[in-house]
Amino acid sequence: MYKGLTEELARKTDSRILLAVIDGVGDIPNAELGGRTPLEAAETPQLDKLASEGALGLHIPVSPGITPGSGPAHLALFGYDPVAFDIGRGVLAALGMEFDLEYGDLVARINFCTVDDDGLVTDRRAGRISTEKCIELVELLSGIEIIDVETFVFSVKQHRACVVFRGEGLDDNIKDTDPGLTGKKPVNVTGSGKSARVVREFITEAGRILHRKHPANFIILRGFSIYEEFPSIRDRFRLTPAVAALYPMYRGVARLAGMDVLKCEPWDLDGQAGAVKRALETGYDFIFLHHKPADSAGEDGNVPAKIKAIEEFDRCLPSFLKLGFDVVCVTGDHSTPCPMKLHSWHPVPVLINGGPQRVGYSKVFSEKEALSGALDSFRAMDLMPLLLASAGKLAKFGA
Amino acid sequence: MYKGLTEELARKTDSRILLAVIDGVGDIPNAELGGRTPLEAAETPQLDKLASEGALGLHIPVSPGITPGSGPAHLALFGYDPVAFDIGRGVLAALGMEFDLEYGDLVARINFCTVDDDGLVTDRRAGRISTEKCIELVELLSGIEIIDVETFVFSVKQHRACVVFRGEGLDDNIKDTDPGLTGKKPVNVTGSGKSARVVREFITEAGRILHRKHPANFIILRGFSIYEEFPSIRDRFRLTPAVAALYPMYRGVARLAGMDVLKCEPWDLDGQAGAVKRALETGYDFIFLHHKPADSAGEDGNVPAKIKAIEEFDRCLPSFLKLGFDVVCVTGDHSTPCPMKLHSWHPVPVLINGGPQRVGYSKVFSEKEALSGALDSFRAMDLMPLLLASAGKLAKFGA
Numbered sequence: 110m111y112k113g114l115t116e117e118l119a120r121k122t123d124s125r126i127l128l129a130v131i132d133g134v135g136d137i138p139n140a141e142l143g144g145r146t147p148l149e150a151a152e153t154p155q156l157d158k159l160a161s162e163g164a165l166g167l168h169i170p171v172s173p174g175i176t177p178g179s180g181p182a183h184l185a186l187f188g189y190d191p192v193a194f195d196i197g198r199g200v201l202a203a204l205g206m207e208f209d210l211e212y213g214d215l216v217a218r219i220n221f222c223t224v225d226d227d228g229l230v231t232d233r234r235a236g237r238i239s240t241e242k243c244i245e246l247v248e249l250l251s252g253i254e255i256i257d258v259e260t261f262v263f264s265v266k267q268h269r270a271c272v273v274f275r276g277e278g279l280d281d282n283i284k285d286t287d288p289g290l291t292g293k294k295p296v297n298v299t300g301s302g303k304s305a306r307v308v309r310e311f312i313t314e315a316g317r318i319l320h321r322k323h324p325a326n327f328i329i330l331r332g333f334s335i336y337e338e339f340p341s342i343r344d345r346f347r348l349t350p351a352v353a354a355l356y357p358m359y360r361g362v363a364r365l366a367g368m369d370v371l372k373c374e375p376w377d378l379d380g381q382a383g384a385v386k387r388a389l390e391t392g393y394d395f396i397f398l399h400h401k402p403a404d405s406a407g408e409d410g411n412v413p414a415k416i417k418a419i420e421e422f423d424r425c426l427p428s429f430l431k432l433g434f435d436v437v438c439v440t441g442d443h444s445t446p447c448p449m450k451l452h453s454w455h456p457v458p459v460l461i462n463g464g465p466q467r468v469g470y471s472k473v474f475s476e477k478e479a480l481s482g483a484l485d486s487f488r489a490m491d492l493m494p495l496l497l498a499s500a501g502k503l504a505k506f507g508a
Numbered sequence: 509m510y511k512g513l514t515e516e517l518a519r520k521t522d523s524r525i526l527l528a529v530i531d532g533v534g535d536i537p538n539a540e541l542g543g544r545t546p547l548e549a550a551e552t553p554q555l556d557k558l559a560s561e562g563a564l565g566l567h568i569p570v571s572p573g574i575t576p577g578s579g580p581a582h583l584a585l586f587g588y589d590p591v592a593f594d595i596g597r598g599v600l601a602a603l604g605m606e607f608d609l610e611y612g613d614l615v616a617r618i619n620f621c622t623v624d625d626d627g628l629v630t631d632r633r634a635g636r637i638s639t640e641k642c643i644e645l646v647e648l649l650s651g652i653e654i655i656d657v658e659t660f661v662f663s664v665k666q667h668r669a670c671v672v673f674r675g676e677g678l679d680d681n682i683k684d685t686d687p688g689l690t691g692k693k694p695v696n697v698t699g700s701g702k703s704a705r706v707v708r709e710f711i712t713e714a715g716r717i718l719h720r721k722h723p724a725n726f727i728i729l730r731g732f733s734i735y736e737e738f739p740s741i742r743d744r745f746r747l748t749p750a751v752a753a754l755y756p757m758y759r760g761v762a763r764l765a766g767m768d769v770l771k772c773e774p775w776d777l778d779g780q781a782g783a784v785k786r787a788l789e790t791g792y793d794f795i796f797l798h799h800k801p802a803d804s805a806g807e808d809g810n811v812p813a814k815i816k817a818i819e820e821f822d823r824c825l826p827s828f829l830k831l832g833f834d835v836v837c838v839t840g841d842h843s844t845p846c847p848m849k850l851h852s853w854h855p856v857p858v859l860i861n862g863g864p865q866r867v868g869y870s871k872v873f874s875e876k877e878a879l880s881g882a883l884d885s886f887r888a889m890d891l892m893p894l895l896l897a898s899a900g901k902l903a904k905f906g907a
Contacts, residue, residue, distance in 0.1 A: 465536050491573065497573060506570060506574050506580055507576060
C-alpha cells in the first residue's frame with residue numbers, strides 16, 4: 110500500500126464526509142453574463158448558505174496550467190497524485206462503459222477508420238458512423254480468436270469502440286497505431302513480445318473482417334494500458350467509501366479508488382439522494398456524489414444550461430444535507446469554461462462546511478469569493494487531508 | 509551536511525534576525541468573541557505597527573490538513589522538512605527534560621503501570637501516581653545495570669519517566685510495549701539484536717524491582733528512538749544562532765537545530781530580553797525567542813488567557829526591538845484554536861518586518877489580514893529562506 114503521512118495519521122471515526130462534485134463547475138467571466146461566471150449568475154441559496162457558514166478556497170487540479178481529463182481530475186480529488194497514478198485512456202474508456210476489467214487486462218481504444226486501396230488512411234473516424242453501425246461491426250470483431258488470450262470487443266459511441274485482451278504476461282509498451290493525419294498508413298505495431306504479437310494478430314484479423322465494410326474498413330488502436338490495482342482509499346484513509354454517480358466513467362474511477370458503487374434509482378439527483386440515505390444507514394462514512402450536467406453544458410458552450418445544472422444541484426442539496434454529514438465539501442473536478450467549450454486548467458472553487466473552519470470570510474459560492482476564502486488555494490490532491498482533518502479523522506503528527 | 513539551494517546561497521553577514529514564536533497563536537473564529545479570534549480581539553499596538561510597516565502571510569506548518577506536534581512544527585520553522593527530519597517521541601521527551609543526550613543514544617518513554625497477578629495490565633497509568641512517587645521509583649530503576657550499555661532513567665511527571673541506553677550499535681527498531689488497552693499483557697520485545705536484548709533485560713529487572721510497588725508495579729515502554737545528529741542551521745545557513753526559551757522542550761528542539769541555549773533570568777519575558785541583549789553583544793546573529801502561554805491557553809480553551817498571553821508578548825516586544833535587529837519575524841509554530849482545545853492544521857499568521865518588503869498591504873496582525881498579506885501563504889519550511897533573504901543573507905541563484 111502507498112503510505113504517506115496522511116495514511117499514517119488516518120484513524121477510523123464515526124464522522125461522515127460528503128464530497129459532492131459538480132463536474133466542470135469552474136468557469137471564466139462570460140460576456141453574455143456581463144462578465145459573471147455561470148456559478149456567479151446562478152441562484153444558489155443553499156450553496157451560499159453553506160459558503161457563509163463554512164470556508165472557501167480554490168483547488169488546482171494537477172498543477173498550474175495543466176488541464177486534466179476526468180480520470181486524473183477525480184483521482185486528485187480522491188487524494189491520489191494524478192501524475193504518479195496514471196490511468197491509461199483505454200482503461201478509462203473501459204471503466205466508462207462499466208466493462209468488468211480484471212487486473213492485468215490490456216485495454217485499447219478502437220477508432221473505426223477508412224483506408225484506401227493502398228492502405229492509406231483517408232478518414233480517421235470513418236465518417237463518424239452511427240452508434241448502431243458501430244455495434245454491428247463490434248459484433249463481427251468479437252468473433253476474433255487469438256491464441257493465449259481472451260479477447261473482448263465492445264462499442265462506445267459512433268466510430269469509437271474498445272478492445273480488452275486478457276491473459277498472462279501482457280504489457281502496455283505499445284504505441285498508438287493512429288498516424289495522426291490522413292494520407293498515411295496506420296503505424297505498425299513493432300516488437301516481438303506477447304502483447305505486440307496479440308495486437309498485430311487482432312489488427313490483421315480486423316482488417317480482413319472489415320475489408321468490404323467501407324467507410325469503416327479498418328481500425329486504429331490508441332491508449333494501450335494495463336488495468337492495475339490502485340491502493341484504495343478504504344485502506345489509505347480508513348474510510349468506508351461509496352459513490353453515487355449516474356455516469357459509468359465516474360463510477361469506474363471511484364471503483365478504482367476503492368469505493369463501492371451505489372445503485373441510484375430513479376436516474377437523477379433524487380435517486381442519488383435515496384442511494385446515499387441507504388448507504389449511510391448501512392455504515393458508509395464517505396460519499397462521493399457526482400453531478401454531471403454542468404460539465405456537459407460547459408462543453409457545449411451553453412451558458413443557460415450550465416446555470417440550470419448548477420441551480421438544479423442547489424435545489425436538491427437539502428435532501429443530502431439532511432442525511433447528517435459532519436463535513437460537506439462541494440467542488441468541481443476541473444473548470445469547463447463555456448467560452449472555451451473545453452476542460453481547462455483554471456483553479457476550481459471548493460467549499461468545506463463542517464468541522465473547525467475559519468468561517469466568516471465568504472458570503473457566496475463563486476470563483477471570486479473562493480480566491481479570498483479562508484482555505485486559500487491548494488492542490489486538488491491535498492483536499493482529502495483537509496476533509497479528513499475537518500472530520501476529526503487525522504491524528505497529530507509528532508509530539 | 510544536508511545541502512539544498514538555500515544552503516548553497518547562504519552567506520555570512522552582520523545582519524541580525526529575530527524569530528519570535530508565539531506558540532499556538534493561530535485560532536479560528538470564537539463565538540464568545542463575536543466571531544473574532546483571540547489574536548484579532550487582543551490589543552496589540554506593537555504587533556500592529558510591525559505589521560503595517562512590514563509584510564504578512566500565512567504559513568502551512570507541514571502540509572494542508574496536517575496537525576503538527578511541537579517538534580515537527582518548530583523544525584519546519586527552522587528550515588527543516590518536518591517529514592524527512594522526524595524526531596522520535598522518546599528523544600523529544602528527553603530533550604524536554606534537558607537530559608544531555610549523545611548521538612546514538614536509544615531513548616524510550618516509560619509509563620509506570622499496574623499489572624495483576626497474571627501480568628495483565630489493569631491501569632496503563634498506575635493510577636497517575638504523584639511526581640514525587642515517580643522520582644522515588646526512578647531512583648530504584650536507576651540502579652539497573654545492563655552489560656554493554658550505560659543506562660539512565662529520569663522522571664518526567666506523574667506516571668511518566670524516560671530511559672536512555674548508551675552504547676555502541678543500538679537501533680530503534682523496537683515496537684511500543686504498550687498493549688493500548690487494559691486486560692492485556694504488555695507487548696513482548698522480540699528480536700535477537702542488541703537493542704532488543706538490552707530492552708528486554710531492562711523490563712525484566714524493572715518488573716523484579718517494582719514487584720511489590722503496587723499500583724506502579726510494572727512499566728510500559730513507548731516511542732523508542734535514536735538521538736541522531738541533525739545538520740545545524742549554523743552550518744546550513746551560516747548563522748550564529750541562539751535560543752531564548754523558558755521551557756526545556758523548545759530549548760531541546762532548538763539545540764537539535766544547532767542553536768546555543770541562552771540562560772534566561774528571571775524566568776519571564778524580561779529575563780528572555782536580557783539574555784538576548786547579552787547574546788547580541790557576544791556576536792549571535794539569529795535569535796529564536798519562544799513564548800509559550802498562548803498555546804497553553806488554547807489547549808485549555810481559555811480565551812481570555814490566550815488574549816492575555818498575546819497582549820503580554822506585545823507589551824514586552826519593544827525591549828526586544830530596541831536591541832537592533834535587521835529583520836524581525838513574529839509567528840506561531842501552529843494554531844491551537846480555543847474551540848478545539850488542540851493543536852490544529854490551520855495556517856498560521858506570519859509577520860516579517862525589516863529588509864525590503866512589499867509593505868502597505870496590512871494594517872494589523874491577524875489571521876484575516878495575513879490571508880491578504882504581501883507574503884501570501886507558504887510552507888513553514890520556506891520561512892527561513894524568506895528571513896535570510898530579507899536580511900541580505902542569500903546570494904543570487906545563477907547568473
